[in-house]
Amino acid sequence: MVTTSVLVFHPGFQRWAARAGVAGPVLFTAGFLVQEAFRRDDYSRIADPISALEADPSGWVQQLNFLVFAVLLTIFAAGLHRGIAATRFGWAGPALLGTAAVGLILAAVFPLREDPAGEPYDPGLHVISGVTFFSSSALALVVLSRRFAADPRWRGLVSYVAVTGVIGLGCFVMLGRCAMPAGAPLHDVAGLLQRCTLLLVTFPALVTIALRLRRLACRPPALIRS
Numbered sequence: 639m640v641t642t643s644v645l646v647f648h649p650g651f652q653r654w655a656a657r658a659g660v661a662g663p664v665l666f667t668a669g670f671l672v673q674e675a676f677r678r679d680d681y682s683r684i685a686d687p688i689s690a691l692e693a694d695p696s697g698w699v700q701q702l703n704f705l706v707f708a709v710l711l712t713i714f715a716a717g718l719h720r721g722i723a724a725t726r727f728g729w730a731g732p733a734l735l736g737t738a739a740v741g742l743i744l745a746a747v748f749p750l751r752e753d754p755a756g757e758p759y760d761p762g763l764h765v766i767s768g769v770t771f772f773s774s775s776a777l778a779l780v781v782l783s784r785r786f787a788a789d790p791r792w793r794g795l796v797s798y799v800a801v802t803g804v805i806g807l808g809c810f811v812m813l814g815r816c817a818m819p820a821g822a823p824l825h826d827v828a829g830l831l832q833r834c835t836l837l838l839v840t841f842p843a844l845v846t847i848a849l850r851l852r853r854l855a856c857r858p859p860a861l862i863r864s
Contacts, residue, residue, distance in 0.1 A: 650855075651720070652717045652721045652854070652855035654713070654717065655713050655714050655716060655717020655718065655721075655848075655851065655855075656714070656717060656849070656851040656852030656855055657848075658710040658711075658714045658717070658848075659710070659711075659714035659718070659844060659845065659847065659851065660845050660848045660849065660852075661710055662706075662707050662710035662711050662714060662844070663707075663836075663841035663844055663845055665703075665706060665707070666703055666704075666706070666707040667836075667841065669700070669703035669706075670691060673691050673696075673699055673700060673703075674691070677691070677694070682829060683829055683833070684829050685825075685826055685828060686828075686829045687768075687818070687829050687832050688700070689745060689749070689750045689764060689768070690750055690758040690829075692745075692758075693751055693758035693759075697749055697750075700749075701746040702746070704745045704746040705743065705746045707739075707742050708739040708742035709739075711736075711738060711739040711742065712735075714735065715732040715735035717851060717855075718731075718847065718851055719731075719732035721855065722782075722785050722789050722792060723791075725784075725785050728785045731778050731782035731785055732778075734774045734775070734777050734778035734781060735774070735775070735778045737774040737778075738770065738771050738774040740774075741767045741769075741770030741772075742771055743767075744763070744764075744767035745764065745768070745771070748761070748762075748763040748764045748766070749764065765818075768813075768818070769814070772806070772809070772813065772835070773807070775844075776803050776804075776807040776809070776840070777803065778803070779799050779800070779803030779806060779840075780800060780804060781803075782799055782803075782847070783795075783797075783799040783800035783803060792850065795847065795850060798843070798846070799843055799846075799847065802843040806835065806840055806843075809834075809839060812824075812831070813831060817831050817832070818832075
């Protein structure tokens with residue numbers, strides 16, 4: 639029988655990490671919603687992905703939005719790693735969240751551009767950012783659910799986080815095959831499907847985990863065994 643233990647250090651850092659975990663999705667969502675409210679008439683929340691906001695003279699605002707989210711997600715991943723009982727390969731879940739943050743950075747560094755007809759297009763590397771973020775964030779939830787199962791304080795979230803991760807992976811495949819490519823059967827609603835994936839699947843799970851981390855960080859450090 640294997641005994642796993644972790645001494646939870648630096649609750650102050652974990653509290654800040656938890657705040658970052660809540661602030662990241664909330665600020666990112668507020669950021670793109672405000673931008674959309676001031677976009678020109680030909681911008682479509684139904685058809686256009688969020689990254690289409692970059693294909694505009696004021697596209698730097700969305701690039702900054704991606705970068706801020708990346709920083710907050712990285713801080714959250716580091717704090718979360720410290721706040722769960724250590725297991726073999728337990729670093730994988732937080733590392734995948736860190737990889738998702740890299741995807742956000744790539745989205746800022748390789749933005750969509752606007753063609754002469756005024757349509758957003760990918761110069762060639764932006765697609766990597768989407769693949770990295772959506773696949774890594776979904777996989778992170780699946781992997782984190784296994785680590786949660788080894789810590790009594792987190793077991794209440796195991797089923798929710800695991801199911802959400804599986805749904806996120808399904809959404810990733812659906813977006814990649816049926817929505818984002820030009821000519822795909824769901825291409826005309828690609829923006830709506832992307833927003834639903836973020837706002838109904840990925841972001842609620844991240845915020846739920848962050849709130850649990852914050853609650854646990856408010857308790858005195860303790861030796862946790864399972």
